[in-house]
Each structure stands twice: as structure tokens, then as C-alpha cells.
Amino acid sequence: MDFRTLPEAHLDRALDHAYLVFHDEADEKQRKQHRDALLRCERVGAYEGERLVGLAAAFPFRLSVPGGELPAAGLSFVSVAPTHRRRGVLTGLLDEMWRRCAANGQPVSVLWASQDAIYGRFGFGTATRAYAVEIDSTRPLALRVAPDERPLRLVDPADAPAVLGPLHAARRAVRAGRIARDDTWWKDEVLPEKDEDDEELSPPRVVVLGGGTGDTEDTGAAEITGGTGGDRVPAGYAVYRTRSEGPGEGRAAGLVRVDELEADTPEAAAALWRYLASIDLTGTVRAGDRPLDDPLLLMAADRDQVRVTEECPALRLRLLDPEAAFAARSWAAPVDVVLEVSDTVFPGGTGRFRLTAGPDGGVSYRPGDPVDAVGPAGPAGPERPADLTLGIRELGACYLGGAELRRMVQAGLVTEHTPSAAARLDAALATEQLPHTLDGF
Numbered sequence: 001m002d003f004r005t006l007p008e009a010h011l012d013r014a015l016d017h018a019y020l021v022f023h024d025e026a027d028e029k030q031r032k033q034h035r036d037a038l039l040r041c042e043r044v045g046a047y048e049g050e051r052l053v054g055l056a057a058a059f060p061f062r063l064s065v066p067g068g069e070l071p072a073a074g075l076s077f078v079s080v081a082p083t084h085r086r087r088g089v090l091t092g093l094l095d096e097m098w099r100r101c102a103a104n105g106q107p108v109s110v111l112w113a114s115q116d117a118i119y120g121r122f123g124f125g126t127a128t129r130a131y132a133v134e135i136d137s138t139r140p141l142a143l144r145v146a147p148d149e150r151p152l153r154l155v156d157p158a159d160a161p162a163v164l165g166p167l168h169a170a171r172r173a174v175r176a177g178r179i180a181r182d183d184t185w186w187k188d189e190v191l192p193e194k195d196e197d198d199e200e201l202s203p204p205r206v207v208v209l210g211g212g213t214g215d216t217e218d219t220g221a222a223e224i225t226g227g228t229g230g231d232r233v234p235a236g237y238a239v240y241r242t243r244s245e246g247p248g249e250g251r252a253a254g255l256v257r258v259d260e261l262e263a264d265t266p267e268a269a270a271a272l273w274r275y276l277a278s279i280d281l282t283g284t285v286r287a288g289d290r291p292l293d294d295p296l297l298l299m300a301a302d303r304d305q306v307r308v309t310e311e312c313p314a315l316r317l318r319l320l321d322p323e324a325a326f327a328a329r330s331w332a333a334p335v336d337v338v339l340e341v342s343d344t345v346f347p348g349g350t351g352r353f354r355l356t357a358g359p360d361g362g363v364s365y366r367p368g369d370p371v372d373a374v375g376p377a378g379p380a381g382p383e384r385p386a387d388l389t390l391g392i393r394e395l396g397a398c399y400l401g402g403a404e405l406r407r408m409v410q411a412g413l414v415t416e417h418t419p420s421a422a423a424r425l426d427a428a429l430a431t432e433q434l435p436h437t438l439d440g441f
């Protein structure tokens with residue numbers, strides 16, 4: 001088996017292979033979109049002679065982390081021919097991909113998993129989670145916050161990147177776990193005409209609050225984005241699709257499916273939720289990917305009307321270069337802990353590491369013999385034992401601030417040798433808003 005770059009000339013072969021493995025098919029437009037997506041990726045093929053039997057691709061993302069962002073390899077299209085499964089093809093593809101991540105300066109890799117059980121063994125931890133939320137909109141939405149009464153405007157999806165881009169970027173700065181979007185990503189991944197999973201849904205609709213001249217008419221993207229911020233940046237937006245009543249809906253009206261809703265203030269969020277819940281001929285609002293700290297859940301006056309229907313893992317994150325990843329994020333409190341880390345993929349990732357970090361910078365995550373690892377500032381020199389024992393998977397899970405080591409200690413996944421070491425590291429990793437991922441890929 002040979003693991004090598006999948007050349008542009010093999011893109012169609014790669015797509016046929018992926019559609020076979022994922023039991024999928026695509027029309028011409030979707031195929032072109034998938035081809036364009038693959039073209040932008042780092043691509044590794046597993047070849048048996050000249051036959052393609054495995055594929056892994058990675059988008060060159062910029063992932064928001066607390067206080068900044070960093071380059072991340074967004075793994076996708078991972079697929080092994082049904083004739084070649086369980087022979088180490090995935091393992092070989094990932095080994096090759098890790099070499100490329102190092103060469104590309106990507107300290108983390110991220111992915112959405114098709115099955116929960118696949119990626120833990122490769123060191124991926126669940127770094128963001130999401131709630132699915134359902135609103136009974138057969139009656140007016142009861143909220144404890146007065147909605148922003150500025151006018152709402154429907155915007156042509158073609159103008160969405162220009163109109164929504166600034167607010168999306170501002171929200172990324174306060175929510176870790178989000179990837180930067182370019183125009184192509186907006187067009188192909190966020191706002192495709194047809195929803196790939198449910199073709200009965202309408203094309204995407206985009207509603208915007210604020211950010212214009214205050215007129216109720218759509219003033220056009222050029223005018224809205226002509227300014228440099230302030231009033232010209234929307235206070236909130238939602239992207240949604242609708243479906244008229246179908247069998248099994250259970251309510252006497254159609255569906256509003258919310259793909260994303262972002263707002264600067266609780267009042268702006270209230271206005272957008274109220275709008276979505278009051279669209280004529282619909283009786284259910286469903287949002288599949290809401291942050292766990294979505295303000296909607298607190299502002300809803302009637303918890304029977306706004307229900308969490310599911311909690312699911314979202315983005316999985318693998319630390320490839322922990323020191324570079326730790327240096328790229330901000331820290332909420334100073335911390336100085338010794339970690340005994342196990343990493344089954346990278347031998348160099350296993351061992352005792354001293355992590356020092358804090359709001360004033362100077363992050364270090366250093367291996368070495370115990371004397372070097374503890375260093376002159378350590379209280380007990382070579383005798384200082386590990387404060388926590390954990391896997392690289394657990395370290396990846398808590399990197400964005402969305403998972404708590406204390407809970408992992410309670411679950412037996414992390415061992416705490418020094419009382420409250422987990423709590424101290426949790427406090428340093430904590431973020432104002434929980435991490436959340438908008439884009440599936």
C-alpha cells in the first residue's frame with residue numbers, strides 16, 4: 001500500500017470512491033461543488049498499485065481559539081474501500097496526513113465524525129458540543145427579554161457574505177471553535193440552493209436585523225457594507241429554510257429550520273427568534289446546532305415551548321503540536337501543572353510535561369527529564385510528581401475551554417494526583433462563552 005498525494009487528475013476517481021463508501025450520489029452541481037472542495041484540500045490517497053482504495057483530505061482552516069485563531073487541518077472525505085477495511089488503511093492515511101500538518105504548520109486537526117467510535121484512538125477529543133432545540137410556534141413565542149424593535153430585512157443570499165461577514169467574524173472572536181469563511185465557503189457550504197440532507201426544504205433565507213439605514217426596504221449589500229462598522233454592521237442575522245406541512249410533523253403547520261442565528265445582544269437574538277417563530281403557515285422551529293449556552297434557553301419564558309431535544313458531540317480536536325496550540329490561545333488564570341500524558345500515535349507526545357501559562361503570556365509545555373521538566377521555578381525540583389495523568393484525547397477535548405477536567409476526573413478518564421489540580425487547569429482554560437462550531441464539513 002502506498003500513501004501519496006492524490007493528484008488533480010484523480011479527483012473524479014476520488015469522488016466516485018467517496019460516493020461509493022458513503023452510499024451517496026450527487027447531481028452535476030453537487031459533484032462540481034465537492035470537486036471544488038477537494039481541490040482546496042490537502043489530499044492523501046491510499047493506492048494499491050494504481051488502484052485508489054482510500055482517501056483522506058484536509059481543509060486548510062483558520063480555527064478560532066480563545067483570544068485568537070490558529071491554522072487547523074479540517075479532516076474530511078475520510079473513506080476506505082469496503083474491500084480494504086480493517087487493514088490499517090485509515091491508520092496509514094492519517095500517519096501521512098500528520099506529516100503534512102507538521103510541514104504546513106498546523107498544530108491541531110479537527111473533524112466531524114460519522115461514527116463516535118472511530119477517532120478517539122487517534123487522539124481526537126470532543127471539543128465542542130451542540131444542542132438541538134425545538135420551538136412550538138403554534139402560539140406566540142413567550143420571551144422574558146424585550147426584542148430589539150429595529151426593522152428586519154430579508155437579504156438576497158448572494159449578498160450574504162458581504163452583509164453577514166463582519167458580524168460572523170466578530171462572533172468568531174468571542175466564540176472559539178469556529179472556522180473563518182471565504183465567499184466560496186459561504187456560497188457552497190452555508191447557502192447552497194438545495195439542502196443536501198432534505199431536498200424538500202426551501203432555498204436558504206437570510207434575515208438581518210439592523211446594519212442598514214433604518215429603512216424597512218432592503219437597501220442592498222453595497223450600501224450596508226459601505227461603512228466601516230458601527231451601525232452599518234448588522235446586530236444579528238439568521239439563516240433558515242422552510243418546509244410546508246409534511247406527514248409525521250405532528251403539528252398542523254410547516255417547519256422553519258434554523259441553520260444559524262447570531263446576534264450581538266440578547267434583544268437582537270430575541271427579535272430574530274420571535275420573527276422565526278411567527279412565520280405564517282409554520283408551527284415548528286427547529287435549530288439543530290445551538291451552543292450549549294444559547295441565551296434563548298434562559299430568555300424563553302415557557303420551557304415547554306422551547307425544548308432541548310438532543311445534545312450531541314460536534315467538533316473533535318486532535319493536538320498535534322500542543323505547545324504551539326497552547327501558545328496560540330489566551331488563558332483566563334495562571335497555571336503551573338505537571339501532566340503525565342499518553343499519546344498512542346506520537347511517541348514524542350507521551351511523557352511528563354510541565355505546562356505553565358497565564359493571562360500575561362509566557363506559555364510553555366516542555367518535556368524532558370524530570371529535572372528539566374520541572375525547571376528552576378518548580379517547587380520541589382526533580383521530586384515533583386505529575387499533578388494529573390491523562391490522554392492526549394482529554395487534553396484536546398478541553399483545549400477550547402468546552403470540557404472540564406474535573407468532570408473527567410469524576411468519570412475516571414483523568415487521574416488527579418494533586419488535590420484541585422484539575423480545577424486549577426479548568427480555571428485557566430475557561431472562556432467567557434462556551435466554544436461552538438457552526439460549520440460541518
Ligand SMILES: CC(=O)SCCNC(=O)CCNC(=O)[C@H](O)C(C)(C)COP(=O)(O)OP(=O)(O)OC[C@H]1O[C@@H](n2cnc3c(N)ncnc32)[C@H](O)[C@@H]1OP(=O)(O)O
Nearest residue numbers: 075076077078079080085086087088089090091111114117
Ligand atoms: C472526518 C470524516 O471524514 S468521518 C468519515 C469516516 N468515514 C466513514 O465512516 C466511511 C465508512 N468507513 C470507512 O471508510 C472505514 O471503515 C474507516 C475510515 C472508518 C476505517 O478505515 P480502516 O482502514 O478500516 O481503519 P483501520 O484498519 O486503519 O483501523 C484502525 C483502528 O480503528 C478501528 N476502527 C476502524 N473503524 C472503526 C469503526 N467504525 N468503529 C470502531 N473502530 C474502528 C479498527 O478496528 C482499528 O483498531 P485496532 O488497531 O485496534 O485493530
